[in-house]
Amino acid sequence: MCPAASTASPSTSSTSTMKPTPPLFLSLLVFLALGNLPLPSESRAFFVFGDSLVDSGNNNYLTTTARADSPPYGIDYPTHRPTGRFSNGLNMPDLISELLGAEPTLPYLSPELHGERLLVGANFASAGIGILNDTGLQFLNTIRIHKQLEYLEQYKQRVTSLIGPDRTERLVNGALVLITLGGNDFVNNYYLFPFSPRSREFSLPDFVDFIISEYKKILARLYVLGARRVLVTGTGPLGCVPAELARRSRTNGCDPELQRAGNLFNPRLWQTLKNLNAEIGTDVFVAANAFKMHMDFITNSRAYGFITSKIACCGQGPHNGIGFCTRASNLCPNRNAYAFWDAFHPSERANRIIVNHFMTGSAEYMNPMNLSTILAMDESE
Ligand SMILES: *[C@@H]1O[C@H](CO)[C@@H](O)[C@H](O)[C@H]1NC(C)=O
Numbered sequence: 001m002c003p004a005a006s007t008a009s010p011s012t013s014s015t016s017t018m019k020p021t022p023p024l025f026l027s028l029l030v031f032l033a034l035g036n037l038p039l040p041s042e043s044r045a046f047f048v049f050g051d052s053l054v055d056s057g058n059n060n061y062l063t064t065t066a067r068a069d070s071p072p073y074g075i076d077y078p079t080h081r082p083t084g085r086f087s088n089g090l091n092m093p094d095l096i097s098e099l100l101g102a103e104p105t106l107p108y109l110s111p112e113l114h115g116e117r118l119l120v121g122a123n124f125a126s127a128g129i130g131i132l133n134d135t136g137l138q139f140l141n142t143i144r145i146h147k148q149l150e151y152l153e154q155y156k157q158r159v160t161s162l163i164g165p166d167r168t169e170r171l172v173n174g175a176l177v178l179i180t181l182g183g184n185d186f187v188n189n190y191y192l193f194p195f196s197p198r199s200r201e202f203s204l205p206d207f208v209d210f211i212i213s214e215y216k217k218i219l220a221r222l223y224v225l226g227a228r229r230v231l232v233t234g235t236g237p238l239g240c241v242p243a244e245l246a247r248r249s250r251t252n253g254c255d256p257e258l259q260r261a262g263n264l265f266n267p268r269l270w271q272t273l274k275n276l277n278a279e280i281g282t283d284v285f286v287a288a289n290a291f292k293m294h295m296d297f298i299t300n301s302r303a304y305g306f307i308t309s310k311i312a313c314c315g316q317g318p319h320n321g322i323g324f325c326t327r328a329s330n331l332c333p334n335r336n337a338y339a340f341w342d343a344f345h346p347s348e349r350a351n352r353i354i355v356n357h358f359m360t361g362s363a364e365y366m367n368p369m370n371l372s373t374i375l376a377m378d379e380s381e
């Protein structure tokens, strides 16, 4: 079959008026080229959902106060420029892409995300969001999780027009998915200020029940949309981040109330993933114990090569934990020596420790399996 010839054939009768226009011709070529791309089994796509821990720059395109698009963010990124990542350098999704041997996934709102680049996957995450719609409202315009899932549907339509419905479904089924949610529902909702509306409405255990039941719906929807390999991180040790050491802690240690929140939420989340896997009949959801991964280097930071986990590299006030990281902030000279880059987010080096656990962690870190097991299983299918 030769579509170029058949488009050209009417031109034999009236050469001047019926020439195929270059745009049509070009789009046919693009279509044919994409049709010959390797199948998704050879190049695994990667999708990212969640909050600032995994946002690679979507908020740059939005009117929001939750942004990381000015220096010194990105100071250790390959371009040494801010990108919207809440890190001095690479973030968790970048490091996972590195392990997959793939290009980093672009933010879904990036104008550069089109054509063949869509097949690498997409990052839908948006700083400030949570499980609940009323989490992070103070940041104004962000992409809440239900909208992130709508964008996945839109993404699938766009890819379908490139490679057809069957290959699109296979691409999504074969993809790795990362979702990081929940921290903001505590920090930027329940504990945002004393007597917040949610804390007057719910006791902490009841609030955890509520957000777990909402999270379960979100994960079930991801499955319906085609996700089959989903890494789910619980919340980190919220009480130990420099912001909370500065704001809440009276002992210079981790704040017990926020630690209690993580200790209630995470085991409930693991149980929910187990139940979902049992309902589906196969291990779609994998728990990544981010709490434990962080606690290792927080309790014993020197063993991990950090000089401190209690002071942010970039910030001001006690623990460098007050306000935003800006040009005017204190900035540490050696980012690799700090577990926390800013008041809430790990440094690139801490992200590397975490992602190495994703890859090779034992069952107490990754359950029921780590990423290297997933990759090996899918390889042999
Ligand atoms: C959050 O908003 C979405 C629509 O954007 C809605 O479907 C969902 O039910 C809402 N969740 C809650 C808990 O109200």
Ligand SMILES: *[C@@H]1O[C@H](CO)[C@@H](O)[C@H](O)[C@H]1NC(C)=O
Binding pocket: 359, 360, 361, 362, 363, 368, 369, 370, 372, 373
């Ligand atoms: C991955 O997880 C499995 C099962 O928990 C474990 O046996 C293995 O040592 C881990 N690491 C690697 C590199 O597979």
